[in-house]
Amino acid sequence: MSYGPEMALWLLLIIPALAAALIPMAGKAPNIREAITLIAGAALLANVIYLVRLVGLGERPEILLVPFAGPLDIKLTLEPLGAIFAAIASSLWIVNSLFTVGYMRGNNEKNQTRFYTYVAIAIAAAMGIAAAGNLITLFVFYEALTLSTYPLVTHKGDAKARRGGRIYLGILMATSLGLLLPAIIGTYYFAGTTDFAVGGLFNGAIGTGVASVLLLLFAFGIGKAALMPVHMWLPNAMVAPTPVSALLHAVAVVKAGVFTMLKVVLYVFGPDLVSQTGAGTFLAWLAAFSIVAASIIALRKDNLKARLAYSTVSQLSYITLGAMIAAPAALMGGGLQIVMHAWGKITLFMCAGAIYTAVKRTEVSQLDGLGRKMPWVFGAFLVGSASIIGLPPLGGSWPKFMLMVGAIDAGKAVLIAALILSSLLNVAYLMPVAIRGFLKPANDPAADAAIVQPIWVVIPPVITAAGAFILFFFAGDIIDYLRPVLPAGGL
Amino acid sequence: MSDLLMTINPGLFIIAAGMLCALVPLHSVRKTVMILAPIVAAYALFKGYSAGIGLAGEMTIAGIDLTTYRLDRLSLIWGYVFCFAGLLNGIFAFHEKAHISDASALIYTGAGLGAVMAGDLLTLFLFWELTAVSSVFLVWAGGPRAYAAGLRYLGMHVLSGVLLLAGAIMYQNYSGTFFFDGNEIGLGVPGGWLMMIGIGIKAGFPLLHTWIQDAYPKASVTGTVVLATFSTKMAIYALARGFAGEEILIYIGAVMTLFPVFFAVIENDLRKVLAYSLNNQLGFMVCGIGVGTAMAMNGVAGQVVLHVIFKALLFMSMGAVLHRVGTAKASELGGLFRTMPWTTMACLIGAASIAAFPMFAAFVTKAMIIAAVFEEHHYIVYLCLLFASAGVMEHSGIKVPYFAFFSHDSGKRPKEAPWNMLLAMGLASLFCIVLAWPWGGYQMLYNLMPMPEIAGEYVPYTVNHVITQLQLLFAAMFAFALLKRLGVYPPERRAQILDFDWLWRRPAVATLKWIDVMGARVEAYGGLTVKRGWSGIQRRLFAMFSPAGAMSQDAPSGIASVLTAAMLGLAIALLYFVG
Amino acid sequence: MHKPHDTPENLDDIHPVSKKFLWLANPKVKRNFIWFTVACLILTVIIGYFFPAKHPAPWEGGLLYAISFGVIGFVAYSIVVFSAWPLFRALSRPEDYYGEDDDDTLSGEDDV
């Protein structure tokens, strides 16, 4: 089998899976183990780039992974949205691997081999989600992702980690099995297929009432999207080591959730149907509420990672909001937010990890004056914050813009208030972190004198911060890339 | 200069220079860049305008048509003055070895320039937010005490930006374009109000003004000078471009001219006094825009030019004081003219300019605005403006120089300001006088104005005008002297003067804290309730299903067989009734 | 407290340019400054009376017009200064009123 679209699609799963298989074998030799991770990351990225290009040319590579019976076929089909998701997950895997090296060694974490292994598995699952050709495939990889990240969340293994892990697993499994699966079955029942198709599957097979019910099932069933009542797993998952939080809870897991949400709206219901349903409107409002409420909660958190977690909840709801507004521009905003938020938030998490590695501090109030000792880290944090807030010229400003456009296009201009309020709240809870590091006098200057920053916890956040900046200028390309999957209209 | 370069928004040059500054570690290189960049940009503007570039830099990003560069008479005047302000800052801050400040000041300058050169609302928004992002570092350059003020500043500006954006998008949704043109935009279009409020935040509309007095006095010495120039003038430009002739602006402007006067008189921090005075001056401009006649717009444009210069001059002088003494509080100062004569001179010129003494800067333009208001028969507003003029005389014209440099001797003997500051002040002073010089001076300003031919119709230096203006000012000075002599002039006391921001710094924060506390309580209580409920459920479940529970004790076979029989009965009954 | 400094005895500290203007610190000068303003005021009224404006104010011509700006200036100024007393009483607070120099952990929220 020569290298071609199909092979590349296979490799999408095989490369990380192979890495996951090889890493335990190299468990005794950390350097080899990490080299494997990095090489696999590079190979995967190259592969993804090839596929992204291919998809950009209008091709939709497709393979039948496992010939199940009928609707249960596990098959992969890459389309632009998935290509984008695969691209960010694979690219950030590399950066995060570098960071992981610095973090894990810097903190002398135990069970590092297990850690790398499960990260590789999680990446494989994320790739599967990205390329899922139908709801069943999506569901399969979705569950795989949940399970493979569970050991990562509970990596520390103490009572707190287990409790967090239990909530993590409990909520994600309960929602996916309890709501998502019935929704998929309902979809299959009504549409007769679960294969994704641009414009939706139902073709008028269901009325808005049934569609509303299904949409609600999906929205809450996709627990990874952390819409407000089912968001509790996310803060609890923050017991994980920071690289996990960074990669999985800024990129892979949560983005898998919102990616699924977007896919469901785009390919299962079709934006038209969503915008006609009452549930769509309700969910849009709920997402708006999530955005604001999570921001307010974030404001109250002194623990840096908890604050970031709630910030993530808030930011993810942007995507849900975009999906539920279902106007072309709003969907585009959602798609962009997946990319931009990933780069922004991973920066923040890595900075939090870098700070923890250097000084073992976790609370925002302990960071006074630290910025002067760790200018690069805090600088990166500042840039990441600005991107999350949505300040130009950083990537994060585009999705907000698109969402506003979409909301107004859809005649839901009032929702803009939530976006505006959220921007302000973002300033209020993110900016102080970096700024007090630079401005406020140090709490304990003596302790700060002997800070050791491993190089590999400093460089990755700087890279991603730069990425968040650079992406601002490439938003147009991403938008053009995504345009084929969106309905015509809007911008 | 190639045609291509000419079609690039010159703000980008300065931004690029700013980024260069951020990267270059060499002090001297940075400073050179800081001085050269505005000159280059001004040259680009000049060449571009000479070449007749109207709209340029069109591009399409993500399906949105952008016009990144618009060079017409209205934007040109703002462009020149922004370049000049950048230059002034370059000189004034020459001594300062601050990496971040240099870069952010330049980027801020560039963003301001870019904003006024923006041809569409989206470009405007981008630069608009960029000014916020870059300028906040200048505030924070003021040190730890500027921390919170900087955050508030940033919050306000982000709010301003997103409101503008939201309005712009609504406007786009309505009109199909982001093109920024006053003929089509106004309060009547969807999003018009949002845009105006967004702009109004930056322009310091009443109730939305507090960030100015909050952040500027806390910014660094050099930062304040830059800050005072761009954000607010950019907003004035946006108003002039988009909302000229909206009547409500007249009244907003009138209120803006009035209320700062009262605050300024009781404020102790002289830089804060200047911030209030800035607000008051903006009121004149807003008022002029509200009138919207050609004369008014000319007056506004001219006022902007001059205001940038004299306000910079005043802030520079206060900056020099702060730089040398370490405080700018009136109660701590006094008698500084003994050691800082040149600074004193500059401050006096600035004071005279802002108070609109004949032959000094604001005399011409302020009169134009007032006359325009008068001609449109807004007599009450006219009186307000006159009242405000007297007020200006009070706080900027007399209070600032008097308490800083004269008054009683504080015993402080600071050194004269560094040469570069003096140079910058001198330059500004020169322009303050030149641009109001009756013989050939103010005509230069007229030539810059949006409608020079109409501007020419207004002759400022009539005997009557000069006399009445002098009369007003002397009357004010007389009142000052009299009140001082009678001892009813309020002494300068250190205090925190409440402003509207009290609303969100005190009750709002208190409410938030209350919500926080209540939230914590509710959380605790709710958590406890949930915990209790959950453990209750668990206990019940446990009592039912655990090995010790009712359901799963090892049932004796007798019970099980009874169950079996019961099942049989059930089955038979079912079949009996169904079959 | 300030008395010693008002007399130029420590000339070493004084800037050379300022030495020529030290008279400004003279209490007499300060006290008599009011007469200078009175003189100027009277002068402007007189001149103004003979050079009426092209666009007169709503209140018509004559002396009333000639002194109107002076009146406005004086009254406005006085109002502003007198209003300072009640305003100051109403609005002034201790300098650390907002307590921003305190390092409290909730500062993130204070800055909304």
Add this chain to the structure above:
Amino acid sequence: MFSEFITHFNYIVVIILMMTGLYVVFSASNMIKKLVGLSVFQTSVFLLYITMGKVTGGVPPIIEGLHGGDYGPENGAGHGAEAAGQAAEILYSNPLPHVLILTAIVVGVATLAVGLALVVRIREVYGTIEEVEIDRLNYAFNMDGVDEAASGETP
């Protein structure tokens, strides 16, 4: 009514036996008694089967002519085929239920044997054959586990 009682006499006996057996199983705590009840219960089923094998007016299904005879082809021609032929003339009872019940009896005996063996073993290890007692002992044993678990691991 009475005639029904007479014609269904066997069934009534079956029901009485069945109920008796089941009642003993339900109520007895003594394990032996319970097994006895079980046996009675099973016996009722045997009776039920035999009852249904009865054909009114039928004779035992034994082919008279062949009794004790030799196996010569000329004599025994009808063993199978003849039996079928004769069935048309002579009314036999149905032998099949009897055969079945023979098996069932064996099964019942085996069950009883195993049951008794179990009871013996139970008597050895528990020291009692009262089910109530044994459940109490087991419950105490289970409870030990529960108590330990309650402190450690119940969710």
Add this chain to the structure above:
Amino acid sequence: MSTFLTGWLSAEAPVLIVVLPLVMAAFCAVMPKDKIAWIITLITTLICAVLAFDIVLQVQSAGVLSYALGGWDPPFGIEYRIDGLNAPVVLLISAIGVICTLYALRSTDAEIEPKKRAPFYAAFLVAFAGLLGMVVTGDAFNVFVFLEVSSISTYVLVAMGASRDRRALNSAYNYLILGSIGATFFVIGVGFLYMETGTLNMMDMADQLAVTADGSRVAQLAFAFIVVGLGLKLAMFPLHLWLPGAYAYAPTAITAFLAATATKAALYLLLRFVFTVFDPSLAFIGATLTWLLAVLGVVGMFVASFQAIFQTDARRVLAYSSVAQIGYILLGVGMGTTLGVSAGYVHLINHGIIKGALFLALGAFWYRYGIKRVSDFNGLGKLMPWTMSAFTIAALALIGIPGTAGFVSKFQLLTAAADNGWWWAVGAVVVTSILAVIYMGRMLEAAWLQPAPLVNGKPVASREAPWPMMVGLWVLAIASLVFGIMPAWPLELASGAAQVMLGGGL
């Protein structure tokens, strides 16, 4: 005919598969050395498995295998009849038999006194033969005989766990009482059917019932007795009370064998009677399906899942889980639609595999470390990584994680429920799956995430299960994976079974 055995073996396979273990059981009983008995058992079960596989292939190509015992043609003689409905069960039983025998080599070391081992294998073979017999036979009374043959030997086998835990005796006694009642009910039902139809051959019965049964009280009564009797054998809620004890205290190999096969064989019989002997389109059958099987199935799912959650003994957890899983199967069957029945059937197969693997793994834990309780699982993932991995796979399959066999059958079940409009059933399946996450998750979490306890301050040495245990365990674990990833074969078998049941396949 696609078969790989010689013609004769193929032709006689249906009876050989029953007779062989019976004969060998007799041999085993007299063997002086337990190892020889074991070898005999292993060879016998292996041969049976081969035969079973051959039978499945034959059935797939020929449709129905009918074997007239003693040359007496049905309906007069006893007929062994194998079609799409029972062939997979035959295969399941014999395959699990092989695995459990292999497993027993080491597990009996620890559980059975040496002199009792030969009888143990004999009893095992008898139970094995009984289960196979009750599945292959087409004669209703013969079913009863084999049912009792397997049951009685099972009582003995369960009681053999007494050397480990005396409660085994009590459990065996309970099982005996209830099992006998169930079997007696069944035989009463068969008696009534005989009264109604005058035949004992099931196919013949079906023909006769089709003519007369509609509305016949006797047939209804027979149906009620049969359903309740078999319900007891298959541990239908609330007739499951014998099950937890029997599973928890029997020797480990036997627990695995019983869990994987005994209830499944009884379930098969229920399907056979409900769908092929009776006509499922009759009103009273439909009502029974809906109101008895489905409803009790769902109630059982909930109650048993909750019970599983609170158990401390790992085997009891799995035992209650079995009751819950049987609820799934009954729910699928209770739908009465092709989709539902085939979903129930495929879950029957899958659950046999999964539960077998789980119990084998539990036995291995006990064998190595004496672990019985969930709270003692701490660190097992480190101590017995391979065993624990297999256990994990099976546990995930039990929960119904995608990519495992459990998911396939649950998905089928959900689809069927949705198709039937039974959304409440969808909800019930889903919620109980979550409960399954809880009770299995407890074990997995303890095993993988808790540190292993220290003994006298020293870490415990890692000791994997011996290979005979491991082989069977992994075969089942891999099977549950393979059937999850490539479920075509089990689904095909299930649809074949559904065809027999509902497609007029008589």
Add this chain to the structure above:
Amino acid sequence: MNSHIILRVVGKFLIPLIIIFGLYVHFHGDFGPGGGFQAGVIVAAGVILYALLFGLKACKQAVPPSWIRIGMTVGVLFYVGTGLVTWMLGGKFLDFDVLHPATDHPLGQHIGIIFVELGVLFTVATVMVAIFYAFGSRQPQIMDDEKDF
């Protein structure tokens, strides 16, 4: 023991008769009521009677438990062996018709039944005795336990 003397004497007479009767029942089973089951029980009854009269120990000497085991096996083997023979003769399992070439008279059936029933006889008889032995042997242990309680 002495009080059992009459019983023992009578028993000594009866036991052979019982066994012979058992065999009669068995072989008569071909033509009339009777057969291996009944015969087996009767034979076992004889053995049990012996045990009751002369004690378990003596009985175990007369009919050793090892015989019992073997007897069970042999019984099953007889049964299945018949089936095997039918197989070997080309018929179906337990298809007795192939045991004798006669086609007009079911002689094969007779032969088959006799052997099958013989197997049943062995098995039933030995199982009954086995059960008896099993329970009989227990007694002392229970007595011991009784003292403890």
